[in-house]
Amino acid sequence: MKKLPVSFYQRSNVVQIAKELLGKILVTKWNGIETSGRIVEVEAYNGVVDKASHAAGGRRTNRNEVMYGEGGVSYVYLCYGIHHLFNVVTNRQETPHAILVRALEPVKGIDVMLERTGKRKPDHTLTKGPGNVSKALGISFKLHTGISLLSKELFIAEDDFKLNKKDIVATPRIGVDYADEDAKLPYRFFIKGNPFVSGSKQVNSR
DNA sequence: GAGTAGATCCTCT
């Protein structure tokens, strides 16, 4: 298992990067406690031309400032006062591309995730949906936004897992109805048939 | 099983 290099993030095609992130391992290691999961669902946010992005139309605020920085750092944001959303910033400086990690398949530290989320046993709700992902991994918007994805506490790695191209499904994004026609763009990608993908309810029939 | 409303707090206008 090896970390993805900075060059992986600093490319210009955010949609392409989003697709390639599927099947990769997201690892957090706060205070020596390691939790990780395979990325099974992402959404691409295509910078200033994307109305669903926080950077739509060149909006630039304190909150989304990290999106304008170098690719390869995290962008964590608190939504609805409850949910922490974990994003990966891509591309170069001044280009606010980002990829939202929407769902993981738990790999390591499942018991820790259960504790963090207050759940009894692992099921597909543990890391399904961006709010749950950051909760399970212990990601907090205050502490963990703007830090490098190549640090020893937070990184994305790849192993031998190979994803068949036909197992990648593209659909419109979720929760961005306000973005008019951009809400229909097929910028959401997930691994076909994976029970940890959000939206596909009760895929596993116990 | 499907649809709807409420929770809850930080950020920007």
Next chain:
DNA sequence: GAGGATCTACTCA
């Protein structure tokens, strides 16, 4: 002062 890249529970069929 309003609203948001969501989730959950509860109601109704």
